[in-house]
Amino acid sequence: MTYSVKETFSPSVRAPSGAPGTPGAPVTTPDPGALAAKVRTVAPSMTRSMQRVADAVAGDPAGCARLTVTALAVRTGTSEATVVRTARLLGYPGYRDLRLALAALAAQQATGAAPAVTADIAVDDPLADVVTKLAMEEQHTLADTAxxxxxxxxxxxxxxxxxxxxxxxxxxxxxxxxxxxxxxxxxxxxxxxxxxxxxxxxxxxxxxxxxxxxxxxxxxxxxxxxxxxxxxxxxxxxxxxxxxxxxxxxxxxxxxxxxxxxxxxxxxxxxxxxxxxxxxxxxxxxxxxxxxxxxxxxxxxxxxxxxxxxxxxxxxxxxxxx
Structure with missing residues (x-):
């Protein structure tokens, strides 16, 4: 029997996957612990305003979990619509679901069950901090890819x-x-x-x-x-x-x-x-x-x-x- 990859995986027969929040698209809410990985994965496709929202929720899940959609929009200098769109792009049906995930993630981080998001490297970072941040980011990339x-x-x-x-x-x-x-x-x-x-x-x-x-x-x-x-x-x-x-x-x-x-x-x-x-x-x-x-x-x-x-x-x- 001849194995044919093209018959199985040809783009002409591959069904397009719907984006979260689009009609008919399956909604799979990410595990709270995977939120930071999700932010890293979808960030390149976000607008700058959406990136500000994503950075805020990933960098301070506990603080953002206490904010209303209006308060988070003010904190990030965006709009309520941008906050909701960001939540959906991250895989959540709405902002309420994202807040619940943020609260769960904050609890996990408090107990050491989930790592905090690695911060960007700054110009004045000591070399030891650079090594730590790079090592953590490499670990995240490998884990997320796997x-x-x-x-x-x-x-x-x-x-x-x-x-x-x-x-x-x-x-x-x-x-x-x-x-x-x-x-x-x-x-x-x-x-x-x-x-x-x-x-x-x-x-x-x-x-x-x-x-x-x-x-x-x-x-x-x-x-x-x-x-x-x-x-x-x-x-x-x-x-x-x-x-x-x-x-x-x-x-x-x-x-x-x-x-x-x-x-x-x-x-x-x-x-x-x-x-x-x-x-x-x-x-x-x-x-x-x-x-x-x-x-x-x-x-x-x-x-x-x-x-x-x-x-x-x-x-x-x-x-x-x-």
């Missing part, structure tokens, strides 16, 4: 990669580094994989793919043209396409048979979004690699051993050198 990974989509991506004749990986900037990491991992277990950072070469290679090959795009924003274009070209020629992105509604998903989402966090002055997005991307890459290595273990194990042996002599001092 929690939201769709196992069905991950399994489909692993199956496609394991059976692929050839694998092309596309990414630019920080995502290019992640793509190179995935490609070299796959090469070491005997798969034919290449990472393309040059957008022209990426498209040139993409049109040479065929059904059974895999094209994998990595783009945090989901809309980087230099990554979307080669994936679209690969999709058009029938290759199985995979996207790793921080935006499930990004343009890249229109051409992806399989979509793997990573957690997002808002960019700050001293911490570009690329730093946290790369952390989530690397976790997904490691999950893909381990899944493929498990599925192809009989061939992967000796290939990995051979690569270790080939590189071993490069760590040994040559004769005649100190």
């Amino acid at each position: 929690a939201q990974l769709d196992m069905t989509q991950l399994e489909a991506a692993v199956a496609a990669l394991a059976a692929a004749r050839r694998i092309d990986v596309y990414g630019v900037g920080a995502s290019s580094l992640v793509g190179q990491d995935l490609a070299q991992k796959l090469l070491r277990i005997g798969l034919i994989a290449h990472a393309h950072a040059d957008p022209h070469l990426a498209v040139t290679n993409a049109v040479q793919l065929r059904p059974g090959d895999v094209a994998l795009a990595i783009t945090h924003s989901g809309s980087t043209h230099d990554v979307v274009d080669p994936l679209r070209a690969a999709f058009d020629v029938g290759a199985t396409t995979v996207a790793i992105t921080g935006r499930a509604d990004g343009t890249v998903t229109q051409y992806a048979d399989v979509v793997l989402t990573t957690a997002t966090s808002r960019e700050s002055e001293l911490r570009p979004a690329a730093m946290s997005s790369r952390t989530g991307q690397l976790l997904v890459v490691d999950c893909l690699f381990i899944g493929v290595a498990q599925r192809t273990y009989e061939a992967a194990a000796p290939a990995l051993s051979a690569s270790y042996e080939a590189l071993a002599h490069r760590h040994t001092p040559r004769a005649g050198r100190a």
Whole structure:
């Protein structure tokens, strides 16, 4: 029996997911402990006024839980409508439900059951505080990415990669580094994989793919043209396409048979979004690699051993050198 990812995950048959608060959309109220993670995930898609509301409720859940919708609007310099829209975007039917979640979150934090939201790094922060804040943010990103990974989509991506004749990986900037990491991992277990950072070469290679090959795009924003274009070209020629992105509604998903989402966090002055997005991307890459290595273990194990042996002599001092 031939496994076909495209038949199952083609965008033409994938049902669109409704946003919270829209007619017909399923309402799933987040657990209070997941509120801070939800704020980090949806913040990039918020307006500036909505971000002020989200920052307030995530930064001071106990204080905001005591405020009426009018009082919170005044505190954040926004409007009551903005507060309600923010609550709905965070996954709550209305502000009353958000207040209940804030009260529960405050209680959890008081007992140490839920961590406080990590503050942005300030210019005058001591280096020790920088280390603590970065470590906490990295932990959040990893935990959030793991929690939201769709196992069905991950399994489909692993199956496609394991059976692929050839694998092309596309990414630019920080995502290019992640793509190179995935490609070299796959090469070491005997798969034919290449990472393309040059957008022209990426498209040139993409049109040479065929059904059974895999094209994998990595783009945090989901809309980087230099990554979307080669994936679209690969999709058009029938290759199985995979996207790793921080935006499930990004343009890249229109051409992806399989979509793997990573957690997002808002960019700050001293911490570009690329730093946290790369952390989530690397976790997904490691999950893909381990899944493929498990599925192809009989061939992967000796290939990995051979690569270790080939590189071993490069760590040994040559004769005649100190």
